[in-house]
Amino acid sequence: MQTVKMVITGPFNAGKTEFIRSVSEIEVVSTERKITDTSSRIKKETTVAMDFGRITVDNDLVLYLFGTPGQKRFDFMWEILSEGMLGFIVLVDSTRPETFREARQILDVFRTYADTPYVVAANKQDLADAWPVEDLRIALKIHPGVKVLPCVATDKESVKKVLLELLYSILETVPE
Amino acid sequence: MALKGNLRDFSTTQLLNLIHLARKTGALTIQVPSGVTSLFFREGKLVYAATSGQDGHLTSMLARAGRLTEEQARGIRQHAADRSDKELAMLLISAGYLSQRDIVDSVRRDILETVYGLFAWSDGLFHFEPNRLPSEDVITVSIDLENIILEGSRRMKEWERLKDELPDLNMALKFTDRPQTQLRNINLTVDEWRVISYINPRNSIKQIAQRIGMDEFQIRKLVYGLLQVGLVEIVEPEGLPPKQPPVTEMVSRSPAAKRSVIHKLINRIKRL
Incomplete structure (x- = not known):
């Protein structure tokens, strides 16, 4: 059995758990805990270890989706999770510009872990306050060659599109 | 879609850079403790600025630029109260008091001072309204944002x-x-x-x-x-030793095998 993995990262409350939940064939294994610090104003529970979803391709191949912990004090987990990843997705909450700088920093950290393809998913595009995707590209200083994709993490079709775009980017890096 | 937030998270410099790169047209309104400032842009260039704490009448701009004394400005304003800035400018030029260059430079100076004043603030709500332009009555200029961004960065506290x-x-x-x-x-x-x-x-x-x-x-x-x-x-600086690729099962496989795996994943996700 061959297993491959992708990592879904991004700032606290970007929607990583929902993203994995939308496509995982198993109930997402998520270690969520009640929040006791100032982040509790934003949401009641957060992922403290990691999210873990699975998509079985066939008898010989399984794709695992790992979501990184949202809070910064668990960033020691990131490098462990990134080991051997096919590629990664940086999920950004398009309605919260206060998280853009952190998203950029997370992206830079992950790029140092592995030279693998990645895409940026601009989540919560269904909300009125969402920044447009092209404005997010500029705000996050994303290189023109990297895909910045609209996303609604609770919508399966939207999540599928992001995963497919990442896979197409990965395919481009593999020689014929 | 909205382009709004707080300067705490997205600075004036970053906002101007975004407007410049996206060649936006519209009004950026920033609310800081000193008042509300509106900056107007046409295709990524700054064309006008107005702030609630400052008299934006042309005569006041000319006085601030040293082209008129306070007394002259007051006198002209009293005699031409019903004139728009553009009409007033034409009158001043026709009468030979000022050149077109004097007026444009004064308006430009005033706009720049307004926008530079924003760099001092690190906290304040902002909102960008696409396609909103200033009134037809005011004199607009066209200022590249590159130099403003550079100067703003110099002033960043x-x-x-x-x-x-x-x-x-x-x-x-x-x-x-x-x-x-x-x-x-x-x-x-x-x-x-x-x-x-x-x-x-x-x-x-x-x-x-x-x-x-x-x-x-x-x-x-x-x-x-x-x-x-x-x-x-x-x-990344050149000349550094290349990064070690991650040790994965994928890496050890041939390109053809990798492509096959990725195609399988693509097909599976499409079917979800």
Whole structure:
């Protein structure tokens, strides 16, 4: 059995758990805990270890989706999770510009872990306050060659599109 | 869709850079403790600025620029109360009191002072309203944002923030290959030229600073300005040992096997 993995990262409350939940064939294994610090104003529970979803391709191949912990004090987990990843997705909450700088920093950290393809998913595009995707590209200083994709993490079709775009980017890096 | 937020999270410099790169047309309204300022843009260029704490009448602008005395400004305003700024400007030019250049320069100066005043604020709500332009009655100019961004960066008071934006001085710089960058329209200081002369993917930012005798803060501030205006971008320095690829099952496989796995994944996700 061959297993491959992708990592879904991004700032606290970007929607990583929902993203994995939308496509995982198993109930997402998520270690969520009640929040006791100032982040509790934003949401009641957060992922403290990691999210873990699975998509079985066939008898010989399984794709695992790992979501990184949202809070910064668990960033020691990131490098462990990134080991051997096919590629990664940086999920950004398009309605919260206060998280853009952190998203950029997370992206830079992950790029140092592995030279693998990645895409940026601009989540919560269904909300009125969402920044447009092209404005997010500029705000996050994303290189023109990297895909910045609209996303609604609770919508399966939207999540599928992001995963497919990442896979197409990965395919481009593999020689014929 | 909305483009709104707080300067705490997205600074004036970053906002202007975004408007410049996206060539936006519309009004950016920023609410800071000193009042509400509206900046108007047409295709990424600043055309007008107004702030609630300042008289925006043409005569006041001319007085602030030293083209009229306060008394002259008051007198003209009383005699031409029903005239728009444009009409008033035509009258002043026709009467030979001022040249068109005097007026345009005064309006430009006033607009620039308004926008520079915003750089002092690190907290304030902002909102961009697409396609909203100033009244037809006012005199507009067209100012490239590159130099404003550079000057704004020079005035930025939040030194700590520079460190956030440019955390690693071991990285190198290269000139951006974005074709719309207009190098000719950018006024660089002597220090900026000195840095520019050393820009090369082989030189780390730290090495450049050492070579020209700048401390970390000075080089961060200067490079930040160059980055914001889009002249340069950060790259990995050349000559470093290549990164070790991650040890994975995928890596050990042949390209054909890898492609086969990725095609399988694509087909599976399409069927979800």
